[in-house]
Amino acid sequence: MPAQPRPRATVLTVSAVLLASLLAGCGDDAPKDEDLTDQKLSWEDCPAPTTSQGDGPPPSPLPDGTKWQCATMKAPLDWNDPQGDTIDIELIRAGAGGAGNERIGSLVFNFGGPGASGVTALPAFGEDFAGLRTRYDLVSFDPRGVGRSAGVECEDDEGIDEYLQQDMTPDHRAEEEKLLDSTTAFNSDCEKNSGSTLPHVRTTDAARDMDLMRQVLGDRQLHYFGISYGTELGGVYAHLFPKNVGRAVFDAVVDPTKNPEQGALGQARGFQLALDNYARDCVSQEEGCPVGDTAQEVKDRIAGLLRDLDGKPIPGTFPRELTESIATDGILQALYSRELWEYLTQGLEQAYDGDGTVLMLLADSLNGRSENGEYSNLIAANVSINCADGRPRYTVEDVTARLPAFRAASPLFGDTLAWEMLSCADWAVPGAADHPDVSAPGAAPILVIGNTGDPATPYEGARKMAQALGEGVGVELTYRGQGHGAYSSGNRCVREAVNAYLLEGKVPEAGSVCS
Structure with a gap:
């Protein structure tokens, strides 16, 4: 979120006091000639989070009784060698539950960090996003290097x-x-x-994992909700795969120009x-x-x-x-x-x-x-x-x-x-760039929400992201409030704007303001 003596993490807070929130390694068990886009996910009841994911009990069912399901997706360790060794990417979902509503597809979440386990975060926020489950399967994942997805290990x-x-x-x-x-x-x-693992945990690698995930989930486009660092990941995805962007929301926005x-x-x-x-x-x-x-x-x-x-x-x-x-x-x-x-x-x-x-x-x-x-x-x-x-x-x-x-x-x-x-200092792998490239000409509109009182991703980052995405792509919405993120604040105006966009495709007017 932040707060280790490292580049400041920006993780959306789950708990008021403590986040009660087996490292999966690299393997070569996938056949080398297998097309990973054809793999079938085996969804099962989720186990309790591992230590690397934050510990705690298995996720509780949603209020309507829907159980969380988990599955493992294979992805290339090195996207420059897609037929080489693979790693496991851990996923979680709650299936769409809106009676009489036409399912749109999967809505994929990233909750920030970088380093936050989406497999533990999504259930923690499940009720906040319940309204979106009327037309989407809610899906999240541990990005590569995180939790059960080839989790990086340093000191004990x-x-x-x-x-x-x-x-x-x-x-x-x-x-x-x-x-x-x-x-x-x-x-x-x-x-x-x-x-x-260290050379293969860049945000560009995680973005390619998300496009593989889109295909494995059976979606023509990636519908996405990125929070904090998740907005940077979403921006990089839009840059790499602009034609595959579906309905996307960026909340608590990282400034991609810095x-x-x-x-x-x-x-x-x-x-x-x-x-x-x-x-x-x-x-x-x-x-x-x-x-x-x-x-x-x-x-x-x-x-x-x-x-x-x-x-x-x-x-x-x-x-x-x-x-x-x-x-x-x-x-x-x-x-x-x-x-x-x-x-x-x-x-x-x-x-x-x-x-x-x-x-x-x-x-x-x-x-x-x-x-x-x-x-x-x-x-x-x-x-x-x-x-x-x-x-x-x-x-x-x-x-x-x-x-x-x-x-x-x-x-x-x-x-x-x-x-x-x-x-x-003395990091083993060279860094990729001074800042991410999120330019996404030709992508569908992306709703970019800035919070005037956000401490970790200051408000001006939303405008910079909207501009960097490109004309007709980034649509900025301002929330005049406090805290890291807008949708989770419970503000009715923000909720209605986001829900109308994701559920009905109604893009807010650029420059709209919620108080």
Whole structure:
């Protein structure tokens, strides 16, 4: 979503506190002369999520009793060698359930990250999208490198705990070198444990998997709902397969014109805006704000807490301590959704009294750590996909030179987001490009929704995406609200516009606004 010390993930939040959310490897068991487009999926009741997917019980049936079904699709490990080794892509679906409604096809979801398991996310959001199931099978998947789809593996749980608790905002040269050393060691473990997969987890590879998925599902066109990073994946798909685009919605839109540095700087501004909005909301409450009496005091006290934690951590969830870095992750997680602001207030109150439990639970949710101390492969997949996609490799000198701009964008989060630019240091695979190509002349209209208060994918990214898709393709809709994403906010205007487009083909007027 974000919040590991890697290129910032942008995962749509599933849980208010914790995301209770067997790595599938590469194989060569598919016959080399088999046309993978002719494969038949074997749909069965879904098992419980694996550790790499986030753990938890099997997905519960939908309110009408419909069970979730899972299947495995074969895809080439290397799309440049489609007759070579294959990997498994894990899928999940809930069949269309609208009596008397003509089925359109499958509606494929990607919930972001990169690194989020769609197999666990779709059931978590199933009720939110129930209205779309009247005419679509709801389908999602673990993209390659994620969860059960050739999931990338880097460090073990103990190593990730240690990594995340270190000082991510170094104050002097020795701390800078320590951060760089730990980052390169993490990246070396990724190569050691998943080296054969790392060259093949680019977004372009996942987009080709989706076109294979479209054919295997029996759809003439890909109908698609992308959220956060899922909008980038959808844009890349539209660029590669413009004639195959059906009805598509991009929500919480990534700016495709920015390189990693520019994207991180935009997020610094976005999270600072969300913090400003939280602080104003807190002091406007009738019962008062326990964090401060004015919006500025709220922000000053949060900054003071982080400074104190930098020198003296406090107890978190035993035996871990709440460090400055973990507390920052917890605050960032809470800013993803207005529904989490009350937990941020609670966590800050506790932390001022020397108890870091709530902020640490929020951070664990962001970083994919379950209650039993096991991590999903969100962090490993996030860094692997971002570093395979992004060409720049930033140095300590690059970061220190850019710190003033990041601090100006966000006094609280600027350092954290600037130092995350080191994430791809000594990465084993060269990055593909400075930014994705999403130009899609000839594609069907794509509904692009920007949220004015979105911290992780700032509002201006929607306009940039609509423009980059091309004239007559990108159709922009503005939601004047808070949080990461618009459809999941429950705003009636957004819901009606999206549903009318996906279910009836009614394209909103470009520039429409929902409040």
